[in-house]
Amino acid sequence: MAQNTVPTSGSSVLDRTSLAGDVVRRIMHLADALRHYQNADLAQLGLTPAAARALYQLDPDHPLPARDLAERLGCDRSNVTALVDKLENAGLVQRRTDPADRRLKTLVVTDAGRRVRDDVFRVLSDSRLLAGLTNEELANLRDLVWKVSDGGCPEPCQAD
Incomplete structure (x- = not known):
């Protein structure tokens, strides 16, 4: 692959x-x-x-x-x-x-x-490395990082 x-x-x-x-x-x-x-x-x-x-x-x-x-x-x-x-x-x-x-x-x-x-x-x-992301992409990335790092998402977290 x-x-x-x-x-x-x-x-x-x-x-x-x-x-x-x-x-x-x-x-x-x-x-x-x-x-x-x-x-x-x-x-x-x-x-x-x-x-x-x-x-x-x-x-x-x-x-x-x-x-x-x-x-x-x-x-x-x-x-x-x-x-x-x-x-x-x-x-x-x-x-x-x-x-x-x-x-x-x-x-x-x-x-x-x-x-x-x-x-x-x-x-x-x-956040210069994240400059190419839209606000929606940035929010999604934040939620995913929260999900895998601290065992939970901040409100609102849609990354389930």
Whole structure:
């Protein structure tokens, strides 16, 4: 069976497996392309992907201890220390003593950090690879991605 051939309703399980494999490979290719563009755009902001992810995880209105950031990122606290050092050196984050527990240092997003965090959000939401889709196609794709990723669809979801 040719790689670009779509199986008909009478296709075998092997054809379905082949089709599913093609879908997975295309999703992986799309993810790689998205990551490439995101990394390039993050670099223009002066951030590594890891530093951008750390900044994005910080809520500008609620200071957060480094240990909580490490938990959100799913990494060791020593790795977070290096990321926070980079963000602090760039003027995007400050370490401050927690007024409720003076033994604890919290991470506070600076005004510059808020602006860059907004830029990071725009970079991570970039949809240039989806520009060729109509709004209806984009909604259908969103519903299908929800269906296979988080086990459910947001309302309204017609992808059954």
